Amino acid sequence: MAKEYRYIGKATQRRDAREIVTGKAKYIDDIKLPKMLYGRVLRSPYPHANIKNIDISKAEAYPGVKVVLTYMNVPEWKSGTPSHRRVLSRTVLFVGDAVALVAAETKEIAEEALELIDVEYERLPAIYDVEEAMKPDAPQLYSEFPGNVFLRGCPLFGPKTLQEIVMGDVEKGFREADFIVEGTCAYENIPNPLPPEPPGVIAVWEDPDQLTIWGASQSASMIRLAAQPYLKLADVRGISTQCGGSYGTKHANLVVLGHAAALAKATGRPVKIYYTKEEHFNAFTLRLGSRIHANVGIKKDGTVTAVSGEWLVNTGASSELAQGQVAVGCGEAQLMLRCSNWNLQPKVVCTNRNPSGVVRGFGGQELKSALIPILTVAMEKADLDPVEFFKKNFVKAGDGYYWRDGNWWVYRGVDYSKAMQKGAVVFGWKDKWKGWYKPTAVDGTKRRGVGVGLHGNADIGEDESEAYVKLNPDSTAVLHACVSESGMGQRSSLCKMVAEVLNLPFDRVNMTPPDTLVNPFEFGLAGSRGTYAVGSAVIEAAEDAKRKLFELAAPILNARPEDLETEDGTIYVRGKPEARIPWRRAMGLTRTCTGQGRFEPDFSLANFMMIYAEVEVDVETGKAKLLRVVATTDCGQIIDPLALEGQIYGSLGSAGIDTALFEESVLDRTTGHILSGNMMDYKWRTFLDLPEFQNVILETPTSSHRFKAIGVGEISTAPGPSAVLMAISNAIGRRIADYPVTPDKILKALGNI
């Protein structure tokens, strides 16, 4: 049973709750700076073209326009992995690619000026399919990436970044197998995570040596960390506004940032760029396309003896961090499969459509959604229950894996079989599972089926965090940590940790804003790292501050520092609570007491989530409906129950479960246009379509930090798509592996059309 704490594990009001429900929370478009200009982007109507001529004279002369930039006069900055994407280029690579930038006194003037720019294009052939793109005669997108294949490596993750899974001897593994299956599965509906708030940035570049970026961002630090090398500028100050949803997509926002910064540099005035929803659909982060051809060897008892194959990753017209996503996906595949013999070769390929980028699930969702349906063929051959297969194969203490840094890590966390089993009981798996491609129930034209999927990630301990905790003589504390708020409530959870360590009323712990100027280094919230990585630094800082406070108090109380306790801003000797002094007696009124904490990366723990799904398929209409979801996890120790529940429900959003049913960026392969690029044609789940949803949350203490907790939020979207695919296959009695499973595909599989 989890330990009883004063705040940890209990529901507390989120720090920004009142601002959110009264409309006072400031999002990027709520901020206007003095003399601010508005930037707009002219976008390409063609998927691949050279700009032959561009005439900006009419736009420049339009009253209210301050500057018009084209590929001829923008700075030479390049973003992407490795650096390749220019601020503006003479060649446009997708419908929606940037052609010119305008800054004007109002948004309307900037918009009108775009229409005054005359562009003459020389159209070039375009490619959309990952395998077509690699053919020798395919049009080439970048001269530096022959064959349209990106170079391996991801500088952010270090020189040895994991770019393949190679270990053991696959030939030997296949010889040991009872069954060998071969399969292909593609997860290529390139859904849009689509936060409610479009992307936006304000760039302030009034001093040539210092740039301030206000961003709708998941991480203020990432703005600084990514923009410094991009802009070759030493001093970038990153400030996050309240962020209206990110799901991984809004970190540094380098493309938006680069456009705003170029305009701010050219005009000497603050420039805001705030995308329209149309731009959000057509020129901002999609999920990666993922296609796997693989052979899998399996024994009758469910031991996977070998996996070999090719993982083709379609990142669209640019790689924001696709090689990094490949690294994490490869690590996560090993967490899911305790297999000794691997040869999985990824290729990151560019095509002429809106680029993919960083999204919750980070390569792992894309890999799992394609790999699990191939594994199910092997499970069926060996006649294995998938829940038992996953229990047997998910990482256990003492198992090793190559993680994203290329190093071998040995897992030291809990066995998640217990959570899998608890979820199975709550879901009623034993009764509902009737075997492969067998419906749970048939009622006229309606057939029910069940499926299960899972995910786990060792990024919960990724990257560095630093924190300060400052104690004031008035018995208040201030947490300095550069943590932004994009929906996870993590700022409140970190304040709870400080209040718990200092045994201080929750409302006496304050926190600095997410601004790199006033905070120590912090990577930011990503990969569910907030609880373990950021939490560890924050806890250490609070403990350090307390220790310093006790050193000051010890002579006054005539005791050793280690014998002191603190409660509600007072200090006493353990066992003698009646004789207590306030913090100010120990500190004096002219002193603050500051503790420091730092976290170094640790990939030896992983989180876990399993989704059990039940669907009902109408075999007459082909429509599949998600009836029930049971999400199962073990988080060690709940920090905030409602924040955690919200994160888990999130598996239905941000291009998660529903990418198996209806979410899709429909790409017209003759024009390169996304046909579903608006809120009507892009399908999303409404309040009326909610399935029954149960969370099963175990709390098995894990060796992370003093609260024995780890984060799970990031992964909740990832296990869903393959679970729904399995459920539909079981309901209709035919294997189906084509996302999203729209009615036409079901009717086709049934031979009804």
Add this chain to the structure above:
Amino acid sequence: MKAKQINSILGKYSIKLTVNRQLYEIEVGNKTDEVDPSHTLAYTLRETLGLTGTKVGCDHGACGACTVLMDGKAILSCMTLTVECDGKSITTIEGLEDQKTGELHPLQQAFIDNTAFQCGFCTPGIIMSSKALLEENSSPTEQDVKQALAGHYCRCISHYLVIKAVMEAAGKRR
């Protein structure tokens, strides 16, 4: 047609708008503090009156973020022209708490108590639609709540906690 042309046809024209119990008389025109005939209510609220609590998500009437009340009914302020609102009474998220005591509306309190939001961007619109529902139906079923909120896009998936919050607020009002 440009605002100037309209002004020359109609003569100087102004509209009266009550927002959160405060009366505004705004001239129609194309200066910063005026209402251009092309301005949506969302634009006027946010840009002209500085009431940025109302959010604009899609600006095409498909996400519900911009929902405000007009004479008590939930409307999409991004699909309503301000010049059509002459004489109307508008309530936005800023108008829900008691202006004198600062006490929150029961819906706002219930959203806080249930952490019925994550990123919070869709929250003002959802609260306004919930208020319109409770004005019309003080004892809604969960299905009524789902129906009333079906036009709201929430991508973090706070739906389950939102339904709980609205039901709780409705219960307390009875």
